[in-house]
Amino acid sequence: MDTSMKGRTFFENWGPVVGWAALIFYFSTESFSSSVTSQAFGPIVIWLIPGLSADQLDAIHWLIRKLGHWTEYFVFAVFIHRALCHQFSRHSELRHSTSTAAIIFLYAISDELHQAFVPSRTASFGDVLLDSFGGVCALLWLSLWRK
Numbered sequence: 001m002d003t004s005m006k007g008r009t010f011f012e013n014w015g016p017v018v019g020w021a022a023l024i025f026y027f028s029t030e031s032f033s034s035s036v037t038s039q040a041f042g043p044i045v046i047w048l049i050p051g052l053s054a055d056q057l058d059a060i061h062w063l064i065r066k067l068g069h070w071t072e073y074f075v076f077a078v079f080i081h082r083a084l085c086h087q088f089s090r091h092s093e094l095r096h097s098t099s100t101a102a103i104i105f106l107y108a109i110s111d112e113l114h115q116a117f118v119p120s121r122t123a124s125f126g127d128v129l130l131d132s133f134g135g136v137c138a139l140l141w142l143s144l145w146r147k
Contacts, residue, residue: 034061078138081142100139107131109128
């Protein structure tokens with residue numbers, strides 16, 4: 001395989017991982033703080049479910065944000081696992097899954113550390129666990145899907 005083909009394969013394998021990691025990083029900026037997303041989601045939720053109390057609206061907003069964490073890392077795990085399987089095809093499925101889970105966990109920690117330095121964001125170990133859970137769910141889904 002020539003050098004250009006190796007580079008193309010590497011980019012095809014890891015490009016989605018790097019792109020998605022960048023997107024997660026962007027979601028951790030002030031642009032996606034709770035106060036900003038509440039302004040976007042609030043009117044939509046009120047339109048869909050009129051008559052909500054402020055507490056109910058806050059709870060739905062919280063749930064949407066937590067589902068966002070789970071979904072981000074579910075997709076991220078799929079991309080990482082795919083890249084590992086293609087790049088290291090001789091390794092076992094267990095090794096790919098374990099490596100994916102470790103990468104997800106470490107990136108979730110780095111994401112929360114990033115948020116600790118953003119004035120309108122807070123770091124939360126609970127979010128690290130939620131992110132990791134999203135990744136593990138993706139690995140379980142991949143395992144079931146392959147069977």
